[in-house]
Amino acid sequence: DGGITQSPKYLFRKEGQNVTLSCEQNLNHDAMYWYRQDPGQGLRLIYYSQIVNDFQKGDIAEGYSVSREKKESFPLTVTSAQKNPTAFYLCASSTSGGPISTDTQYFGPGTRLTVL
Amino acid sequence: DQQVKQNSPSLSVQEGRISILNCDYTNSMFDYFLWYKKYPAEGPTFLISISSIKDKNEDGRFTVFLNKSAKHLSLHIVPSQPGDSAVYFCAASGRGSARQLTFGSGTQLTVLP
Numbered sequence: 001d002g003g004i005t006q007s008p009k010y011l012f013r014k015e016g017q018n019v020t021l022s023c024e025q026n027l028n029h030d031a032m033y034w035y036r037q038d039p040g041q042g043l044r045l046i047y048y049s050q051i052v053n054d055f056q057k058g059d060i061a062e063g064y065s066v067s068r069e070k071k072e073s074f075p076l077t078v079t080s081a082q083k084n085p086t087a088f089y090l091c092a093s094s095t096s097g098g099p100i101s102t103d104t105q106y107f108g109p110g111t112r113l114t115v116l
Numbered sequence: 117d118q119q120v121k122q123n124s125p126s127l128s129v130q131e132g133r134i135s136i137l138n139c140d141y142t143n144s145m146f147d148y149f150l151w152y153k154k155y156p157a158e159g160p161t162f163l164i165s166i167s168s169i170k171d172k173n174e175d176g177r178f179t180v181f182l183n184k185s186a187k188h189l190s191l192h193i194v195p196s197q198p199g200d201s202a203v204y205f206c207a208a209s210g211r212g213s214a215r216q217l218t219f220g221s222g223t224q225l226t227v228l229p
Contacts, residue, residue, distance in 0.1 A: 004159075033217075042120070042205060042219030043160070058216065090159050104150065105217060107159030 003027065004108035006091050011113045013078070013085070021076045021111045023091030032074035033092040033105060036060065043090060049074055050096070078113065086115045119143045120208050122220035130228050135193040137223050139206030142187065146208040150217070151180060151191045154203045163204075164191070196227045 004025045013019045023032065031050050035043040045058030049068040063082025068074055074093075078085045089111045094103040121140045129135045137151075147168040152160035166173040166180045166189070173180050179192045193200055206220040 006159075009157075035219075040125070040221065042122075042221045043207075043217075044219075045216055048216065088157075092159075104162050104165060106162060107152075109159050110157065112157065 004091060004093055004106060006089075006108040006111050009109065009111060011111055013113065013115050015115055016080045018077055018079050019085075019113065021078065021089055021091075021113070023074045023076065023108060024072055025074075025091075025093045025108075026072060027093055027106070028071070029093035029106075030071070030096045031094045031103070031105075032068065033094075034058075034064070034066065034074070034076045035090045035092065037088040037090060037110075046076065046089075085113055088112050118221075119146075120206055120218050120220040122204075122206055122223050124223050125221070126224040126226070128226045128228060129196045131198055132195045135191075135196045135200065135225055135227065137191040137193075137204050137206075137225065139189050139191075139220055140187060141189075141208050143208070143210060143218070144187070145210035146218075147211055148209045149180070149182060149189050150207045150209075151178075152205045152207060153200075154205060154222070160205060193225075196225075198227045198229050201225055201227050 007022045033048040034046040037043050044060050047066040049055035065077045091108040092105040094105045150165040151163040154160040164175050164178045164180050166182050182189045203222040203224050205222045207217040
């Protein structure tokens with residue numbers, strides 16, 4: 001079955017700790033994205049990667065870091081510098097992410113991060 | 117400044133009737149629009165999209181209409197079913213970017229049996 005997996009589904013972290021959220025896709029998509037959703041709000045883009053070993057900041061990148069060492073994987077680290085890390089985090093991928101692409105983004109099931 | 121707005125946070129419709137969800141945008145560079153459906157604690161599911169070269173796109177019970185002059189799009193669901201109850205997000209992307217999606221804040225649709 002092709003798709004996007006995110007793990008874990010629920011994650012608890014103590015204040016001051018870094019935590020890494022996993023995102024894996026077996027759709028052979030070039031582009032991958034990380035979004036954050038807060039209650040009553042739309043999705044906001046954190047980071048995106050159009051190709052392996054390259055990634056760009058989105059609208060709310062402060063306090064987050066990513067890596068893209070493999071095509072299938074795009075892990076997101078929430079650092080202690082992120083002031084309001086409690087949120088629902090969504091990973092997405094698309095066939096390509098270039099400026100002329102209208103490829104649809106497909107989403108994983110999400111990870112709910114709670115900072116205690 | 118919200119570039120994509122969904123001004124109705126919620127909508128209730130009787131089963132079998134038409135549901136109309138609305139979305140407005142301000143960025144004239146947007147040329148591709150999508151609708152996603154989302155259940156609680158799950159990722160959004162792609163529903164339907166439309167390019168700015170069209171004014172209508174239909175897929176089964178779902179039709180999206182685009183009015184470029186008014187910078188407005190709408191999603192029509194006919195007939196509405198209880199399983200359609202979910203949050204619906206409008207999203208847009210434009211030329212000159214890396215096709216980043218800008219999302220609206222969502223509309224909670226409840227279809228009453």
